[in-house]
Amino acid sequence: MTGLGNLIKRNCKLFFKDKGMFFTSLITPLILLVLYATFLANVYKDSFMSALPEGFVDTENIIDKTVAGQLFSSLLAVCCITVAFCSNMLMVQDKVNGVRKDLTVTPVKGSVLALSYYISTAFSTLIVCFGAAAACFIYIANIGWYLSAEDVLLILGDIFLLVMFGTALSSIVNLFLTSQGQISAVGTVVSAGYGFICGAYMPISQFGEGLRKVLSFLPGTYGTSLLKNHAMRGVFAEMADAGFPEEIVEAIKDSVDCNLYFSDSRVDLGDMYLVLIAADVVLIGIFILIGQIKSRSVSR
Amino acid sequence: MSENIIQIEHLNKSFGDVKAVSDLSIRVKEGELYAFLGVNGAGKSTTISIICGQLSKDSGKVIVSGRNIDDGMQDVTRALGVVFQNSALDMALNVRENLETRAALYGIKGEAFRKRLEELAEILDFKDILSRTVGKLSGGQRRRIDIARALLHKPRILILDEPTTGLDPQTRRLLWDVTEKLRRSEKMTVFLTTHYMEEAADADYVVILDSGKISAEGTPLELKNKYTGDFITLYGVTKQELDKIGLPMETVRDGVRIAVPNTAAATELIVRYPELFKDYEITKGKMDDVFLAVTGKKLVGGNEK
Numbered sequence: 001m002t003g004l005g006n007l008i009k010r011n012c013k014l015f016f017k018d019k020g021m022f023f024t025s026l027i028t029p030l031i032l033l034v035l036y037a038t039f040l041a042n043v044y045k046d047s048f049m050s051a052l053p054e055g056f057v058d059t060e061n062i063i064d065k066t067v068a069g070q071l072f073s074s075l076l077a078v079c080c081i082t083v084a085f086c087s088n089m090l091m092v093q094d095k096v097n098g099v100r101k102d103l104t105v106t107p108v109k110g111s112v113l114a115l116s117y118y119i120s121t122a123f124s125t126l127i128v129c130f131g132a133a134a135a136c137f138i139y140i141a142n143i144g145w146y147l148s149a150e151d152v153l154l155i156l157g158d159i160f161l162l163v164m165f166g167t168a169l170s171s172i173v174n175l176f177l178t179s180q181g182q183i184s185a186v187g188t189v190v191s192a193g194y195g196f197i198c199g200a201y202m203p204i205s206q207f208g209e210g211l212r213k214v215l216s217f218l219p220g221t222y223g224t225s226l227l228k229n230h231a232m233r234g235v236f237a238e239m240a241d242a243g244f245p246e247e248i249v250e251a252i253k254d255s256v257d258c259n260l261y262f263s264d265s266r267v268d269l270g271d272m273y274l275v276l277i278a279a280d281v282v283l284i285g286i287f288i289l290i291g292q293i294k295s296r297s298v299s300r
Numbered sequence: 301m302s303e304n305i306i307q308i309e310h311l312n313k314s315f316g317d318v319k320a321v322s323d324l325s326i327r328v329k330e331g332e333l334y335a336f337l338g339v340n341g342a343g344k345s346t347t348i349s350i351i352c353g354q355l356s357k358d359s360g361k362v363i364v365s366g367r368n369i370d371d372g373m374q375d376v377t378r379a380l381g382v383v384f385q386n387s388a389l390d391m392a393l394n395v396r397e398n399l400e401t402r403a404a405l406y407g408i409k410g411e412a413f414r415k416r417l418e419e420l421a422e423i424l425d426f427k428d429i430l431s432r433t434v435g436k437l438s439g440g441q442r443r444r445i446d447i448a449r450a451l452l453h454k455p456r457i458l459i460l461d462e463p464t465t466g467l468d469p470q471t472r473r474l475l476w477d478v479t480e481k482l483r484r485s486e487k488m489t490v491f492l493t494t495h496y497m498e499e500a501a502d503a504d505y506v507v508i509l510d511s512g513k514i515s516a517e518g519t520p521l522e523l524k525n526k527y528t529g530d531f532i533t534l535y536g537v538t539k540q541e542l543d544k545i546g547l548p549m550e551t552v553r554d555g556v557r558i559a560v561p562n563t564a565a566a567t568e569l570i571v572r573y574p575e576l577f578k579d580y581e582i583t584k585g586k587m588d589d590v591f592l593a594v595t596g597k598k599l600v601g602g603n604e605k
Contacts, residue, residue, distance in 0.1 A: 006404035010390065010397070017392045102388035102449070105352045106405040107374045 003108050004116055011120030015087045025086030027191045028078045029132065032200055036071045040201075044070060047255070051248060061144060062238050068143045069232035070256050072136040074200035076129060076231075077224035080159055081198070083128045084166030085173075085190045088121040092177040114171070114291045118284075122167045129159050146234035154230040161276050162223040168283035175290050198224045203257045216262045219279030222272040225260045229269060232258060304363075305330040305379075305457055305489045306351065311360035313346055313512075320346040322512040324360070328491060328505075330456070331483060335503035336493040337591065343512035344493035345385065348461050351491075352382055365456055378406070381455030383446050383463045391435030395426065395445050398434055399452060406453040420448040423478055440471035447475060451482070457489045458482070464496060476502075497587035506587070508594050516594040520587060527593040528585025529561045532569065535579040542576060545569060 015021060048063045094100040103113055133155065140147060147155075170190075177183060195201045197215060204215050215221050236258075239249050253259045260267045267275075306328035313321040321343045328334045336344045349355035351362060353373035362369045365379035389398045396417070403413045421427040424444045434442060443463070450458060458479060464472045476499075482488045492503065500506050500520065507517045516523060534542065535555040542549060542556055547569075549558045560566045563582065570577045 003401075003405040003407070006401045006409075010393070010401040013397070014390060014392055097391075098384060098386055098388045099390060101352075101354055101384060102382075102402070103405065104354065105377055105380060105382050106402070107377050107407075108405045109374070 003106070004112050004119075007103075007108075007113065007116035008120045008123065011090055011116060012124050014090055015120070015124045018090075021086050021089060024187055024191065025083040025128070026079075028082045028195045028200075029075050032071070032075050032078060032195060035201060036067075041067050041071065048252060051251060052244070053248075056242055056244065058242065062235060062242060062244075064143055065140075065146055065235045065238070066232060066252065066256075068140055069235050070228070072140060073224070073228040073231035074195075074198075075136065076133055076155070076159060077162065077198050077220075077227050078195050078200045079129050079132050080125065080162035080223070081166035081169070081194050081220065082191050084121055084125040084163060085170040086187060087124045087128075088117060088167060088170040088174055089183050089187060090120075091117045091171070091174045092183050093180075095178055096180050096183070110291065111288075114287070118167055118171055118287070121170065122163055125163045125167060126160065129163060130156070133159060146238055147231075148234060151230050151233055155227060158223065158227045158230060161273075161280065162220070162227070164280045165220060165223060165276060165283065168280060168287055171287045172283060172290065175287070175294065194220075197221075199257050200224070203255060204260075205255050205257055212261075216260065219275050221257075222260065222267065222275045225257050225267075226269065226272050226276065228256060229258045229272075232256065303330050303366075304328065305365055306334075306491065307361075307363040308347070308351075309361040311347065311350065311362060312358045313343075313350060313355070314358055320512050321350070321357075324509075324512070324514060326507060326514070326517075328457075328489060330489055331487040332504040333479075333483065333490045333492065333502065335500040335506045336491070336509060337495070337497075337500045337506055337587075338493075338509035339495065339595075342509040344509055345461055346512075347509075348382075348459055348491075348493060352380060352459065353377065378453065379456045380459060381450035381453065381457070382459045383443075383450045383461065385461045385465070387434075387442050387446050389434045389442070389445060389449065392433065394431050394433050395437075396430045398445065399449060402449050403452045408453060416452060420451060423481075424448050424474070439466060440468045443467055443471055444474070447478065454486070455488070457491060460490060460492045460494075462493055462495065464494070464499065497591065501587045508591060510595045516590070520590075521584070523587070523590045523594075524584045525562070528589040529559055530563050530566050531583050531585065532558045532560060532566050533581050533583070534558070534576060537576055537578075545573060545576075 044067045045063055048066060049059070052059055052063075094103065104110065137147075137152070173186060177186060197218065198220050199215075204212055204221065207215070236249055236253065239252075240246075250259070260272070304327045306326070308324055308326045311321050311324040312319075324343070324347060336347070338344050346355065350357045351364060351369070353369060353376065364376045367375050369376055390401070393401070399417060399420075400413060403409070403416065408416060417430075421430065424447060426441065426444050426448065429437060429441055434445060437445065447463075460479070463475060467475070479488075479490050483490060492499065494500055503520065505518070506520055506523060508515045508523075516527065518526065533552060533555050537556060539549065539551055539556050542558070545558065547558050547560065549556050551557075558569075560569065566582050570580075
């Protein structure tokens with residue numbers, strides 16, 4: 001593991017020094033913020049309010065918290081993936097600008113180099129996402145705090161799992177990229193597209209059945225749902241305390257993707273964890289396997 | 301007898317239909333300055349990439365510092381220091397950060413790194429720019445850092461892939477002074493690819509590559525003797541006065557240059573026409589003439605003409 005620590009330090013430094021790469025990774029979360037600030041928050045609020053029967057106390061405050069929870073969880077779900085992709089682009093940039101040659105003409109093994117990219121991407125992404133989570137917690141505190149300590153810990157755990165997922169996925173994709181054009185293309189597609197497929201811009205429940213079915217096969221969908229469940233559990237508890245009918249609460253949960261369905265049966269939180277952890281393990285395994293095959297083909 | 305520090309036998313490498321290296325066999329002796337000469341696309345960089353483990357070979361055997369590269373590159377890379385054609389440093393990091401990261405890859409850390417950095421900064425004169433961002437350095441400054449990076453782990457072989465292209469004369473001189481010193485003091489082997497004839501002329505052994513194959517090889521003197529003749533430059537005489545010699549000649553600044561097959565032929569002329577040879581000099585052909593004779597091409601900035 002000679003040089004692993006220094007390589008990780010180098011990779012992290014380069015990510016945070018490259019302002020272009022850093023800000024590109026924040027495009028999707030920023031789009032999301034703009035969407036919520038301009039109209040999405042009002043759309044959600046009106047939609048939830050219209051679903052509620054008359055006569056409940058402090059309805060508006062609870063709905064505001066619901067919308068805040070929705071924004072908060074969507075933003076973090078997107079961040080975990082897009083920041084990981086952008087941070088991991090260093091892996092491709094090193095190939096494009098020739099630095100990779102300089103790193104591989106040393107006694108350091110290819111596996112150590114690959115591990116350094118993985119760890120530094122995960123580390124940089126966690127820093128950014130935990131920072132974003134802190135900002136979100138401050139926002140929630142302004143609206144009216146409703147999270148328990150357990151919720152906060154679970155949210156941080158969800159972020160960790162999603163970051164591992166995003167890092168592993170981007171590591172596999174990046175193994176096949178070799179040019180600046182490909183970096184830009186993948187960066188743009190991920191930044192623009194992931195917000196849609198994870199249900200951040202619009203909940204998956206609003207999509208057509210076919211698309212819903214396709215998205216139910218993507219592990220990231222369950223990661224997003226875990227975040228939504230933990231970010232909004234407190235609000236749902238407040239709804240129950242306020243006497244909202246259970247059907248209404250369940251309907252809201254359905255509409256914001258807290259309840260996910262696979263082949264018409266509801267997926268519980270334990271299974272969501274299982275899917276996400278299994279996806280992390282499988283993707284890391286694939287990354288290691290492809291990396292070994294590629295390095296063997298060069299040394300032969 | 302010096303040992304062969306690099307030994308390549310029947311090396312082949314193709315990219316699709318293009319044969320980049322064809323049945324190449326070379327032996328580089330320890331401590332010598334070995335030059336690979338050729339136009340762009342002759343196969344120089346491909347060979348280097350294979351030696352460094354950056355590129356797989358199609359067939360053949362490559363032994364570096366006593367180790368076959370097929371048995372793994374880890375020990376081989378410890379023996380190699382490489383200065384790439386284009387700088388391969390991190391442009392966003394400063395000089396110290398770059399060298400620290402690279403040194404750690406060889407296990408050189410802490411006090412050992414500080415000591416080595418001091419030595420290199422002294423001999424390559426970059427003490428003042430240690431905290432400057434590499435991307436903001438001039439071409440010459442960056443080249444000095446490239447060389448320092450290649451020398452960090454005291455390699456037995458220094459590979460220089462067209463190291464002086466676009467460099468100012470001062471940095472070029474510094475590079476050759478440093479490598480010469482290290483060759484003498486540490487018996488370091490220098491494996492150079494270049495398209496500068498004057499650099500190849502200073503090498504101990506030169507291989508001329510053309511289309512992936514060896515066209516000619518030998519010491520610069522052997523190559524000059526084999527592929528070019530001598531030149532006599534006479535001063536203070538006119539072309540008309542030299543007509544009686546009956547050999548091809550050309551007017552140069554302040555004199556006339558006559559091409560002769562070898563030094564013996566030059567001596568014969570001097571003895572036969574002593575009245576003409578009052579002020580003269582005899583020179584060997586240049587590496588440009590060798591290259592032209594061997595490949596039928598002229599080298600201008602790495603491209604054939």
